[in-house]
Amino acid sequence: MRAKALAAAVLVALALPTSALAHAVLLQWVPAYGARLATAPREVSLQFDQTVDAFPNAIVVRSSSGKLVTAGPSRTADSGRRVIVPLQRLPKGAYTVRWQVTSNEGHVVSGVYTFGVRVKPPPPTEAYGAGGPTKFEYVARWGYFVGLALLVGGLAFRLLVLRGRPVTPALERRFYWVVGVGVVGSIELGILGFILRAADAFQLPIGQLIYGDLSPLARGTRFGTAFITMTLGFALVAAFLFLAWLLERTILLWPAFILGLVLCSGLSLSGHSAVDVGSTWKSELADYVHLVAACFWVGGLVMLAFVVWPTAPGLRRDAFHRFSQLAAVLVGAMVLAGAYLAYERLPAVSDLWRDRYGQVLLIKGSLVVLALSWGALHHFVVAPALERGRGVGSRAVARSLRGESAVAIAILLVVAVLVDANPPTPRSVKQPTQALVAHK
Amino acid sequence: MEPPAEVVHWMFGVGLLFLSLCLLAEAIVGPVVWRHRLWRAYLWPSLAFLLGVLMWPVMVFYTSSAIHMLAHSAWAQALMLVGAAQLGLVRGKLHSQLWELTLPVALVVSGLAFLLHEQNPWFFSRSAFLHHALGWTLVAGAVVALGRAVNPRSPAFNAGFAVMVVTVAALLFCDRNVAPIFGHLSPLAGAR
Numbered sequence: 329m330r331a332k333a334l335a336a337a338v339l340v341a342l343a344l345p346t347s348a349l350a351h352a353v354l355l356q357w358v359p360a361y362g363a364r365l366a367t368a369p370r371e372v373s374l375q376f377d378q379t380v381d382a383f384p385n386a387i388v389v390r391s392s393s394g395k396l397v398t399a400g401p402s403r404t405a406d407s408g409r410r411v412i413v414p415l416q417r418l419p420k421g422a423y424t425v426r427w428q429v430t431s432n433e434g435h436v437v438s439g440v441y442t443f444g445v446r447v448k449p450p451p452p453t454e455a456y457g458a459g460g461p462t463k464f465e466y467v468a469r470w471g472y473f474v475g476l477a478l479l480v481g482g483l484a485f486r487l488l489v490l491r492g493r494p495v496t497p498a499l500e501r502r503f504y505w506v507v508g509v510g511v512v513g514s515i516e517l518g519i520l521g522f523i524l525r526a527a528d529a530f531q532l533p534i535g536q537l538i539y540g541d542l543s544p545l546a547r548g549t550r551f552g553t554a555f556i557t558m559t560l561g562f563a564l565v566a567a568f569l570f571l572a573w574l575l576e577r578t579i580l581l582w583p584a585f586i587l588g589l590v591l592c593s594g595l596s597l598s599g600h601s602a603v604d605v606g607s608t609w610k611s612e613l614a615d616y617v618h619l620v621a622a623c624f625w626v627g628g629l630v631m632l633a634f635v636v637w638p639t640a641p642g643l644r645r646d647a648f649h650r651f652s653q654l655a656a657v658l659v660g661a662m663v664l665a666g667a668y669l670a671y672e673r674l675p676a677v678s679d680l681w682r683d684r685y686g687q688v689l690l691i692k693g694s695l696v697v698l699a700l701s702w703g704a705l706h707h708f709v710v711a712p713a714l715e716r717g718r719g720v721g722s723r724a725v726a727r728s729l730r731g732e733s734a735v736a737i738a739i740l741l742v743v744a745v746l747v748d749a750n751p752p753t754p755r756s757v758k759q760p761t762q763a764l765v766a767h768k
Numbered sequence: 769m770e771p772p773a774e775v776v777h778w779m780f781g782v783g784l785l786f787l788s789l790c791l792l793a794e795a796i797v798g799p800v801v802w803r804h805r806l807w808r809a810y811l812w813p814s815l816a817f818l819l820g821v822l823m824w825p826v827m828v829f830y831t832s833s834a835i836h837m838l839a840h841s842a843w844a845q846a847l848m849l850v851g852a853a854q855l856g857l858v859r860g861k862l863h864s865q866l867w868e869l870t871l872p873v874a875l876v877v878s879g880l881a882f883l884l885h886e887q888n889p890w891f892f893s894r895s896a897f898l899h900h901a902l903g904w905t906l907v908a909g910a911v912v913a914l915g916r917a918v919n920p921r922s923p924a925f926n927a928g929f930a931v932m933v934v935t936v937a938a939l940l941f942c943d944r945n946v947a948p949i950f951g952h953l954s955p956l957a958g959a960r
Contacts, residue, residue: 353832437833519841523834538838539887542831556828563824563844567817570852574859 352376352429352437354541361441361452362548368418368445372425379408380429380437387413387427390456397423420446424456439541440530441548451549458529465524468517469744474737475513479565480592480620481627482507482635483585487578489628489650490636490643498639504573506635510627511566515559522546522555554598561591592620599747611672618665621658622743626736628655633729645714652711655703666696673751685749692742695735702732770829774895774943780819781940787815788933795926809858817851820844839885846874846881868917872910879906894947898939905935 356375359365372387384401391397399414411429423445428438440458442449452458486503495503522545523537530540546552565584572580596615628651636647670689680686710725770776790812794802803809823844831837853870856862882903888896909932916925947953 519838523838526834538835539833542834542837546828546831559828560824563821563848566848567821570817570848570855574852574855574861 352378352380354437354439357425357441359443361443361544362449363443364448365443365445369415369443371412371414373410373412374427374429375406375410376429377409380404380411381408382411382429386411386429387425389413389415390424390426391418392422392424392456394456418445422447422449426455426457437539437541438530438532439544441544451551452529452544453525453549453551455529457531462524462528465521465528465748466741466744468520468524469747470741471513472517472521473740473744474626475510475517476588476592477623477626477737477740478510478630479507479514479627480510480585480588480623481625481629482510482631483581483588483627484624485628485631485651487581487585489631489647489654493643493646495643496640499635499643502635502639503631504569506631507569511562511569515562515566518555518559518562522552525551550598554594558591558594561587561594565591589620592616592623595619611669614665614668614672617661618669621662621665622740625655625658625662626733626740628658629729629733629736633726633733637726637729645717648706648714649711652707656707659700659703663696663700675752679752683752685746685751688742688746688749692739692746695739695742699732699735699739702728702735706732773830776826776830777940777943780823781937781943783815783819783822784933784940785937787812787819788930788937790815791926791930791933795923795930798923799921799926810855813851813854813858815851816847817855820847820849820851823847835885835887839881842881843878846878850874865917868920869914872913872917875906875910875913879903879910882906891949891952893953894942894944894949897949898943902936902939905932905939908932909936 353376354374355377356373358371358373358375359369372389374387382402382404386402387398389397397416397418399416402411402413404411411427421444422442424440424442426438426440430437440452440455442452442455482503486507522542526540526542526545527537529545530537532540546556565587568580568584568587572578572584593616596612596619599615632647632651636643640647674680674683674686674689680690706728710728714725790808794808794812821844823840827837827840827844830840850871853862853867857865857867880903882899886896886899886903890897890900909929912925912928912932915922916929919925
């Protein structure tokens with residue numbers, strides 16, 4: 329009897345409609361997002377896949393200075409599937425469209441996109457009213473950089489520093505844990521970063537953002553292109569890593585490593601060095617070299633301190649010596665590329681203490697000096713001592729390595745803040761487009 | 769540029785159907801006969817892993833809502849996790865039988881992703897109905913998978929699990945972007 333009652337309850341639960349509500353999907357934008365129009369449009373029209381309710385302010389269109397340019401309230405057409413708002417006569421410039429409609433069953437669906445009249449519109453992330461990054465975004469980005477460093481640096485260490493060396497099963501196991509955490513972190517935090525960036529652009533609470541249309545962000549921006557490419561790439565990297573572990577074929581780590589190196593360029597090609605005013609291929613290249621060298625250095629340090637030292641005493645001296653040599657090259661490349669980027673982005677030395685970007689850069693520089701001094705101590709004092717057979721079993725060396733790793737990871741936190749800060753505009757460069765002015 | 773969503777569902781339906789037929793064959797002939805050829809043991813876990821990798825393009829190219837994106841990401845990771853854990857067990861790289869629990873966990877996560885990302889009621893349209901049906905099938909399948917993890921030699925659990933995957937594949941094949949369910953289609957979903 330009880331079983332029958334339970335079965336009936338389950339059947340009723342399955343048969344009843346859920347309390348979840350319908351939500352509309354936007355099928356067509358007119359003007360299209362990212363469009364550069366030769367003539368000013370008379371209206372903005374959004375076509376949905378189902379009936380929606382629209383309040384008079386369902387579609388709000390603003391110029392790059394924030395001026396409202398709609399000529400009347402929003403109204404529905406096509407049996408409630410289309411929402412239209414008339415526009416004033418639009419002069420040349422970039423425009424931001426923010427829309428929000430209610431599906432007939434109560435769900436609020438929203439989005440943002442941009443178009444331009446005789447100018448190239450800004451990406452949705454720089455639409456009028458888009459917010460800046462939050463502290464949570466800094467933490468997420470920091471985690472992303474750490475993941476990238478563990479992945480790329482860990483693979484570089486395994487393939488270059490430990491090349492031809494007998495690797496113990498314990499070391500191998502821990503190595504796969506470290507790079508596994510790196511690749512999973514890169515994927516997960518990449519997705520989180522994308523959602524957070526969308527939240528900045530949409531300026532919506534997360535409850536409404538989950539029904540937000542992210543297509544303009546994914547398709548219409550360099551950031552979106554980088555997100556698509558890097559997510560797909562890291563999924564492949566994860567597959568290669570898994571196969572290398574499963575089949576015990578170190579050679580499969582090479583495609584994972586090369587792919588990881590290529591994917592690092594996604595950050596350089598979608599960040600300040602690529603999109604800011606005055607960016608050139610040289611700034612993109614310098615940013616890429618800076619990033620890759622930092623990943624090798626941080627990931628290598630973590631590998632040495634947390635993988636080699638505890639699991640393979642026989643490899644300590646050799647690995648330390650080889651990484652010390654590699655680190656000298658990496659640090660050189662990192663400092664040169666970083667100095668070039670600082671020179672490009674800061675028009676005057678005084679920007680270092682006057683501008684927020686410069687101030688963050690100054691903090692980063694101080695931490696780098698600390699880390700380099702620590703590295704120099706390792707390179708010039710510890711490495712020769714280890715060569716002479718002293719200190720291989722020393723706990724002080726292990727602690728020192730962990731300390732340098734911690735400083736290196738702390739630098740990545742400052743980098744996460746720096747990436748989202750706007751560098752000052754070089755004086756030699758003309759004022760940016762109207763769209764960028766709107767963002768500022 | 770992307771194919772219609774229903775076509776993508778059918779493609780994954782093909783993959784899952786093949787996977788389920790492997791499971792069904794193993795349930796019918798028994799693990800001993802099935803694993804007489806060693807490569808057969810790798811068959812369905814490899815396919816699950818591959819389907820997980822192939823789910824990522826779906827995740828990044830279908831961004832009409834954040835929740836759809838997250839749901840596809842959940843399925844991609846669940847498939848990869850299940851495939852990887854099973855391959856690790858078959859290969860002898862993983863030894864703890866606790867790894868078998870990844871299967872029910874992944875099924876629960878996948879089922880909840882279906883149920884949470886579908887915001888329309890059961891009879892809104894065929895795709896809504898199928899999403900609900902898929903979600904509950906996967907949640908129920910997790911119970912079978914749990915039994916299979918506890919008693920891997922049980923023909924009932926093995927057959928039940930295979931039938932569950934066949935059902936999921938069949939439900940995916942039934943999907944249409946806009947189509948009635950049992951003759952009913954909500955006017956909001958496109959009925960005129």
